Amino acid sequence: MKIRFLILSLFCCFSLSAQIADKKTYLKPVLLEMQKKWPNNRTINLIFHGHSVPSGYFTAGQVHTFEAYPYMTHVEINRMYPYAVVNVITTSIGGEQAETGEKRFQTDVLNKKPDVVFIDYALNDRGIGVERAREAWKKMIEAALSYGCKVILMTPTPDTREDILSDEAPLAAHAKQIRDLAAEYQVGLVDCYQAFKDMKTKGTDLSLYMAQNNHPNEEGHRVVAEKIKEWFTYVPSTDGSDIHFDFENNSETHTYDKITNREAKFNGSKIVNDDIRGKVLDLPTTQSNMKLETSPDFLSGNFTLLFWYNQPSNVFWRNMLYVAEASGKNFLGLTKENWHEVKQFCFYNNAVSGVVGSNLELVNNKWYHIALTVNNKVGTFYLDGVQKSSAKLDMSQLNLGDFYLGTPNNTTALCKLDDVMLFSQPLGAAEIQNIYNQQKNKETSILNPDIKNQVSVYPNPVKKYEPLFIDISDLGSMKGITLKAFDLEGNLLHEQQLLSPEYCLYIPEKSGFQLLVIGSNKNEKYIKIIVQ
Numbered sequence: 001m002k003i004r005f006l007i008l009s010l011f012c013c014f015s016l017s018a019q020i021a022d023k024k025t026y027l028k029p030v031l032l033e034m035q036k037k038w039p040n041n042r043t044i045n046l047i048f049h050g051h052s053v054p055s056g057y058f059t060a061g062q063v064h065t066f067e068a069y070p071y072m073t074h075v076e077i078n079r080m081y082p083y084a085v086v087n088v089i090t091t092s093i094g095g096e097q098a099e100t101g102e103k104r105f106q107t108d109v110l111n112k113k114p115d116v117v118f119i120d121y122a123l124n125d126r127g128i129g130v131e132r133a134r135e136a137w138k139k140m141i142e143a144a145l146s147y148g149c150k151v152i153l154m155t156p157t158p159d160t161r162e163d164i165l166s167d168e169a170p171l172a173a174h175a176k177q178i179r180d181l182a183a184e185y186q187v188g189l190v191d192c193y194q195a196f197k198d199m200k201t202k203g204t205d206l207s208l209y210m211a212q213n214n215h216p217n218e219e220g221h222r223v224v225a226e227k228i229k230e231w232f233t234y235v236p237s238t239d240g241s242d243i244h245f246d247f248e249n250n251s252e253t254h255t256y257d258k259i260t261n262r263e264a265k266f267n268g269s270k271i272v273n274d275d276i277r278g279k280v281l282d283l284p285t286t287q288s289n290m291k292l293e294t295s296p297d298f299l300s301g302n303f304t305l306l307f308w309y310n311q312p313s314n315v316f317w318r319n320m321l322y323v324a325e326a327s328g329k330n331f332l333g334l335t336k337e338n339w340h341e342v343k344q345f346c347f348y349n350n351a352v353s354g355v356v357g358s359n360l361e362l363v364n365n366k367w368y369h370i371a372l373t374v375n376n377k378v379g380t381f382y383l384d385g386v387q388k389s390s391a392k393l394d395m396s397q398l399n400l401g402d403f404y405l406g407t408p409n410n411t412t413a414l415c416k417l418d419d420v421m422l423f424s425q426p427l428g429a430a431e432i433q434n435i436y437n438q439q440k441n442k443e444t445s446i447l448n449p450d451i452k453n454q455v456s457v458y459p460n461p462v463k464k465y466e467p468l469f470i471d472i473s474d475l476g477s478m479k480g481i482t483l484k485a486f487d488l489e490g491n492l493l494h495e496q497q498l499l500s501p502e503y504c505l506y507i508p509e510k511s512g513f514q515l516l517v518i519g520s521n522k523n524e525k526y527i528k529i530i531v532q
Contacts, residue, residue: 020182020189023231027150027188030115031234032249034077034084035261040251043085046073049101049109049140050120052094053157058211065090067218070118072225077232089114097124098136105140114149118190118228122156122174123214130177137178141185152188152231153178157224158196158206159214165200190227199223243296243422247271247279255281255290263293269406274416276367277308278530281405281420283320283413289406296422299323299331299400304423306371306435309345310416311335313364319407320415321347323400331400333372347372347379349393356381356391367418369436375426385436387429456527484517 034044048054048070056068065071074088091108093101098121109117119140125133137153144151155175162169175193182189200206209220216224241259249256250271254263268288274280281290296303309320321333332348345368346357356379362368371382379393405420406413419439427435485494493514516527 019186020179021187023188023233027116027231028234029249030150031081031232032256032261033115034081034086035234036251036256037083040254040263041083041085043087044116045087045089045112045114046070046077046116046118047089047091047109047112047114048118048120049105050092050118050154051096051101051124052092053123053215054090054092054118054120055094056090057094057215058217059215064218067221069221069224069228072221073228073232076225076229080229080232080234092120095124097121097128098133098140099128102136102139105143109140110143110147110149114144114147116150116152117144118152118154120154120156122154122171122178122193123159125174126170130173133174134177134181137181141181141187145185145187150188151185152190152228153182154190154224155179155193157192157214157216157220158210160207160210161213164193164197164206188231190224190231192224192227195223195227196220240423241421242298242424243420245281245420247281247418250279254293264290264405265293266290267406267408272416273530274310274418275530277418280308280310280416280418282416283406285414287406287408288413289322289404289408291408292403295323295401295403296424298422298424299403300395300398302373302375302424302426304371304373304425304427304432305333305421306369306423306432307420308367308418308439309362309370310367311362311364312414318413318415319409320405320413320417322404322407322409324402324404324408331395331398333370345370345383347381347393349379349395349398356389356393358383358388360388369440371427371432371436373426373432382429382432382436384440385433456525481519486515486517 030044033042036042054068054070056063056065056071058064058067070088070090074086077084077086089112091104091112098119101119101121117140119137121133121137125136128136141151141153155178156171158164159171162171164171166172171193175191179189179191181187196206196209199209209216209223211217211220243260243262244258245255245264246258247255249258254265255271256263267290268285269281269283269290271279272282283289305321311318318335319332320335321331323331333345334348335345344358344360344362346355348355356372358381360383369382369384371385373380373382374393374395377392377394377396378390380390381388402408405417421435482495482497484492486492514529516529518525518527
């Protein structure tokens, strides 16, 4: 017996039961792609699969393509994301129900390489009943998730021959089932049925929104398009920083700031997978760097800079941070040997004022959290959340320009970096300690000596949407068996009871190592995975 885990997206907090995907986070990878400009953008494919309603049928067989919700959605997305190249593809067929739609799902939908698939069949599924419809919907959902795209399920638009306010109406049963499927698979949901039901509850005459009894008119389609639009509203991640490169959103040539989508270009640098921190920036060779396309404009005043740093060896004068200044009085973050003592890491305001850093020897191949605050021309250095030193660091005399991680000259960094954050104000010691505590990874914190030797490691990093098969036949009965996922600090990310002997769906959106604990109190197995 095998349990299938589809690794997709992970919210910071899960309830103990399955839930519908979060509008703020579910489509975020797609929305970030749609913000990229040429030449770093790509075509995004949105596919609407279903029956006559997404096809645009109104009445008497007339098709109003440009007054139907797929086209309306296309127009709205173009307004919201003016640099995006978006294909809206309708694979819907009038009169079709889910069983027939499932049979052509691979050839007509997945072969078109969708980024997001919308499924809308419930109106016609009344002819096959909820049980048969459920099986067909499940097959389409699982096929889409296995392929690697996002899925948004749609409850039906009204049929005025039914009482939409009655829980006994046939469409009500299908709407409920679709909501349950969205929660079970933790995918998106556009609840058209509830939207029209709410309108009816408020006294709205739904016939004003219908072309015929079971086909909405342009205004009815607009109601649906507005509900879809909610999924495409980009909500920036915010941790209070002005800039935050976590190296999770990358193209071959660029990475993107998670706060404002600011671009940074690779030049000899690259993204690699680290056993502890997941995706990180590697500066491996002479002159390797990552250059911000638009440099921050606040570094000549008060600010805070934080990042995670890992060095492979101790070598004199390595620049991991280089901010150019027209006169050559550059601002550097580097390892260097001072005249009297080894400065294992310091910030150096070249030829203007001051060195601030630590004289502690850093262990090679270990991650350290480094922070610098500049407040009223005084720099304060923190290592792993603890203040180490303060010194004069006058930035006001510098007219800073290009901002590099790494260096454009021969003084190579040879290090790895992660979670590079910039704040346009100086943070206090407690705030820096809090960020350090939130971001640190301790691989041993959830593994007590009794179980550490029992942990198996999945042989390859797990990509988002990749099916992961784990044999649990040795656990015996399914009764009482649960799946728990922890991060490496011991925080519970997800918990669910395994009810099916065939598969269990786990949806992460957090990179790095996680520990899966599967079984019951009497018999458990432990599997460590890394999510890319």
